[in-house]
């Protein structure tokens with residue numbers, strides 16, 4: 644059991660609050676799909692120690708389906724995610740299987756750790772786990788900078804030595820992203836995205852595209868890829884039925900991958916980098932639990948840059 648200190652909020656929390664669309668769940672349900680805190684109870688043989696800092700792997704995977712046996716827990720057919728299928732972390736304590744606890748160093752910042760699982764793990768799998776991994780010197784484009792996953796992609800891309808181009812409707816967010824190392828920012832409300840990308844890449848297009856926006860950006864995303872480029876999709880905030888542009892896909896031999904979450908092993912790598920001070924999630928703001936409604940509103944209005952974190956302790 645974890646004594647919760649910090650809970651990162653995510654778009655899925657808004658879906659769960661509003662309708663739980665597409666997710667089998669029963670009410671009442673405590674929300675909160677990611678958390679860090681301190682081990683409050685450690686079963687014998689778990690290898691955990693009471694009082695130790697830890698971050699949770701949010702998916703209480705079954706461990707015996709074909710996907711779990713292959714180490715691909717995000718595809719678990721009996722998936723049981725906290726805040727979606729079981730009680731989540733917006734509480735003083737949350738119970739999860741001991742296999743979901745990732746110990747942290749004693750000096751770890753729990754607010755940052757509580758914002759690590761969804762953003763950085765999702766980003767990690769997209770950049771390095773699904774398609775050919777992003778390489779040093781390659782260019783990745785991140786659609787809709789501002790959200791937690793996009794901000795994590797920007798950080799991880801730089802860690803890999805890749806160049807990042809970002810898009811947003813907000814000049815402020817583009818400016819912040821440039822301050823965090825993005826090579827260029829494109830305002831999709833005022834600029835023609837794919838034309839601008841071609842200018843920035845010598846007419847070739849980008850090597851990799853990360854698009855969690857979906858319907859509104861899909862066409863531009865396909866047109867901005869180089870031949871043989873790879874597109875990763877992990878969300879559809881503007882709709883899930885874009886024009887497919889199949890001709891472009893097969894003639895230019897584009898690779899399209901769906902991705903969600905990440906495996907236990909991938910999260911271990913993320914946590915290890917975090918524990919060594921190599922990762923620092925961008926925190927938009929920290930809100931006390933009593934004001935969680937304001938935190939949800941900020942996320943719902945798309946005002947945030949990076950993670951909105953609810954402080955429980």
Ligand SMILES: [Zn+2]
Pocket residue numbers: 704705706707708709710711712718719720721722
């Ligand atoms: Zn399973």
